[in-house]
Amino acid sequence: MIIVEDLHKEFVKLGKPKFGIGARSSEKVKAVNGVSFTAQDGAILGLLGANGAGKTTSLRMVASMLKMDSGSIKIDEVQVKEGQMASQARLGILSDARGLYPRLTARENIQYYGKLHGMDKATIEKRTDQLAHWLEIHKLLERRTEGFSQGERMKIALARALIHDPKNIILDEPTNGLDVVATRALREFLRWLRTPEGGGKCIVFSTHIMQEVERLCDTVVIVAQGRTVASGTVSELMSQAQENDFEDAFVKLAFLDKQQSNTADSAKASTSNAAATLKQGSLA
Amino acid sequence: MREILAIYWKEISDAMRDRRTLMMVLASSLLLVPVLLFVFSTVMSQVESQAVDRTVMAVNMKDAPGLENYILRQGYQIKQAPADYEEKSRNKELTKPVLLIPEGFENSLAQVKRVELEIAYDTSNRQAEMGLGPLRRLLNGYVQERGGLDLMMRGISPDLLQTITVKERHISRPDERKVTITGMLPMVLIMAIVMGGMFAAIDSTAGERERGSLEPLMMNPVSGLQLAVGKTAAVASVSVLIVILTVSSFFPAQSVIANEALRAEFQFGVKDALAFLVVLLPLAAALSSLQVALSLTCKTFKEANVRNQLLSLTVSFLPLFFILNPGKEPAWLGWVPVMAQTQMMNQVLKGELVSLNSIAIALLVCTGIVIASLSFVSKKMRQVVME
Numbered sequence: 001m002i003i004v005e006d007l008h009k010e011f012v013k014l015g016k017p018k019f020g021i022g023a024r025s026s027e028k029v030k031a032v033n034g035v036s037f038t039a040q041d042g043a044i045l046g047l048l049g050a051n052g053a054g055k056t057t058s059l060r061m062v063a064s065m066l067k068m069d070s071g072s073i074k075i076d077e078v079q080v081k082e083g084q085m086a087s088q089a090r091l092g093i094l095s096d097a098r099g100l101y102p103r104l105t106a107r108e109n110i111q112y113y114g115k116l117h118g119m120d121k122a123t124i125e126k127r128t129d130q131l132a133h134w135l136e137i138h139k140l141l142e143r144r145t146e147g148f149s150q151g152e153r154m155k156i157a158l159a160r161a162l163i164h165d166p167k168n169i170i171l172d173e174p175t176n177g178l179d180v181v182a183t184r185a186l187r188e189f190l191r192w193l194r195t196p197e198g199g200g201k202c203i204v205f206s207t208h209i210m211q212e213v214e215r216l217c218d219t220v221v222i223v224a225q226g227r228t229v230a231s232g233t234v235s236e237l238m239s240q241a242q243e244n245d246f247e248d249a250f251v252k253l254a255f256l257d258k259q260q261s262n263t264a265d266s267a268k269a270s271t272s273n274a275a276a277t278l279k280q281g282s283l284a
Numbered sequence: 285m286r287e288i289l290a291i292y293w294k295e296i297s298d299a300m301r302d303r304r305t306l307m308m309v310l311a312s313s314l315l316l317v318p319v320l321l322f323v324f325s326t327v328m329s330q331v332e333s334q335a336v337d338r339t340v341m342a343v344n345m346k347d348a349p350g351l352e353n354y355i356l357r358q359g360y361q362i363k364q365a366p367a368d369y370e371e372k373s374r375n376k377e378l379t380k381p382v383l384l385i386p387e388g389f390e391n392s393l394a395q396v397k398r399v400e401l402e403i404a405y406d407t408s409n410r411q412a413e414m415g416l417g418p419l420r421r422l423l424n425g426y427v428q429e430r431g432g433l434d435l436m437m438r439g440i441s442p443d444l445l446q447t448i449t450v451k452e453r454h455i456s457r458p459d460e461r462k463v464t465i466t467g468m469l470p471m472v473l474i475m476a477i478v479m480g481g482m483f484a485a486i487d488s489t490a491g492e493r494e495r496g497s498l499e500p501l502m503m504n505p506v507s508g509l510q511l512a513v514g515k516t517a518a519v520a521s522v523s524v525l526i527v528i529l530t531v532s533s534f535f536p537a538q539s540v541i542a543n544e545a546l547r548a549e550f551q552f553g554v555k556d557a558l559a560f561l562v563v564l565l566p567l568a569a570a571l572s573s574l575q576v577a578l579s580l581t582c583k584t585f586k587e588a589n590v591r592n593q594l595l596s597l598t599v600s601f602l603p604l605f606f607i608l609n610p611g612k613e614p615a616w617l618g619w620v621p622v623m624a625q626t627q628m629m630n631q632v633l634k635g636e637l638v639s640l641n642s643i644a645i646a647l648l649v650c651t652g653i654v655i656a657s658l659s660f661v662s663k664k665m666r667q668v669v670m671e
Contacts, residue, residue, distance in 0.1 A: 063503050067670065085505035093500070093503045097496025097497070098496070099499060103302060104301075116291070116505070117505060118286060
């Protein structure tokens with residue numbers, strides 16, 4: 001189980017000084033500004049948001065790869081602090097950068113992570129065989145990962161992330177660059193991981209693709225401008241937005257927040273502006 | 285510990301599979317010293333062969349019977365130079381300077397006229413240039429003999445011409461081996477260390493960042509220190525392998541030395557090899573850890589490559605100090621890495637005993653560098669991912 005409460009993260013963007021002299025201008029960028037969600041065991045939670053909404057930053061904080069400014073993250077009752085390893089052992093993470101070692105074979109890539117998790121050789125072997133069976137990568141195991149296709153790379157990286165049989169799985173845009181066949185295979189595998197036979201895992205994944213969320217997720221959390229703006233099942237969100245189409249519902253929910261803040265910010269109520277953004281959003 | 289070993293073996297097998305770099309590094313470490321020694325020894329032999337070769341090439345020797353007689357008395361042979369000696373010397377067919385005797389040389393001498401002898405050689409023809417010295421000495425000998433005889437004829441002692449003689453006295457210790465070109469061997473070895481470990485260091489840090497594999501790696505429950513130790517140890521092992529290969533290439537190198545004097549000078553035994561290793565292993569560890577630390581701060585392979593090239597350049601040029609200031613070795617040099625090792629290796633080559641004191645100082649300095657680099661790398665390892 002992963003519980004995330006009110007995460008905040010601010011980045012300081014350093015600009016270049018004029019003519020190379022003087023102080024650097026610095027600009028604060030709020031990347032995450034109040035993201036909260038609870039991911040249950042045996043369920044798939046989808047983090048849905050536009051590009052730059054703060055999904056990856058939030059997930060990196062969950063993976064303790066980034067220091068949070070405020071908020072709290074609990075993984076199976078273990079409090080996450082950045083750079084600390086106790087929570088990492090409970091997590092399997094497939095990051096955006098697959099990061100396989102091209103000169104090692106697929107099996108060696110998987111084994112390496114097993115060893116880093118302190119597993120012994122026999123267990124690693126057994127687990128690799130299991131994963132190879134589930135992901136259908138037996139033929140790839142003895143080949144060097146140099147020249148693997150996107151789909152093959154994703155499968156190996158996923159096997160590597162799951163080598164230590166983690167209870168919680170985080171996937172950052174796992175279907176990026178995958179074709180239909182590979183996407184379907186991944187979806188099937190994730191569904192299976194959710195079942196009791198698959199281990200009843202707690203799965204969190206981020207995406208900006210509607211169909212994926214519709215077909216796969218038990219719970220959807222919509223993130224916009226760094227904050228959680230809505231959450232619930234797909235049908236709950238559709239009724240909340242009073243839309244029949246999930247895409248329309250998403251656009252409405254994700255950009256509604258902006259409209260409200262706009263009206264609150266300026267008394268003159270730039271409704272036309274907000275409507276324009278909304279229109280743009282639905283067009284996109 | 286198990287994690288460190290896992291990291292170590294992964295880095296080693298990764299480095300060993302990087303064929304292109306590996307081949308380049310191995311070839312250069314195995315071939316560099318033998319080739320260098322072969323070239324230098326051949327040049328030395330050429331110099332010596334000019335000194336040993338007792339022939340004089342001359343044009344118009346028939347006009348100087350006195351000189352001919354003198355040259356023959358000194359045990360030299362006289363050869364008629366070919367008519368196109370200029371052309372032949374230019375295209376290096378002729379490897380000796382040519383003595384040109386003017387018409388009526390002997391007659392002019394008899395009439396006490398001032399006469400000129402000429403030596404023709406091409407300055408770009410190195411071998412011919414080397415024969416110049418011996419020929420000049422020979423001719424000077426004749427000039428002196430002539431002058432002496434002329435004085436005696438007039439009843440003056442020829443000793444008056446040379447009341448002062450200059451002698452050389454050698455004060456070097458008899459057990460001290462002469463070091464000439466072998467003085468460059470320490471430089472070659474240190475270069476081998478920095479070149480050998482460089483690619484492994486870059487690949488395991490900046491390369492890992494560029495490939496995007498560092499971030500997933502840091503998501504494993506391993507500490508920065510474990511990663512730092514494992515990676516540095518792997519890079520150091522590669523460097524050490526290069527050192528061992530280069531040092532062992534000294535043995536076959538001895539057989540290709542084409543010069544007796546140099547072969548006598550360069551007597552490299554197993555004992556010397558071991559002494560070299562004792563001196564170089566801590567340095568290899570220190571330089572590797574520096575390379576890892578340096579590369580970790582770079583985002584791309586290219587950037588890290590440039591920085592490491594600078595380090596390599598600095599490190600390889602440090603030993604030039606000894607070539608510029610031969611024999612001048614202030615005590616503080618023992619505390620400067622690379623310099624201290626060069627100094628100790630020179631001592632080994634000269635057949636001197638390296639003091640335990642200086643070994644201990646060098647070890648201390650190297651350990652300090654390793655500890656500093658490791659702590660930097662272990663802290664930085666997580667920071668660079670969070671950037």
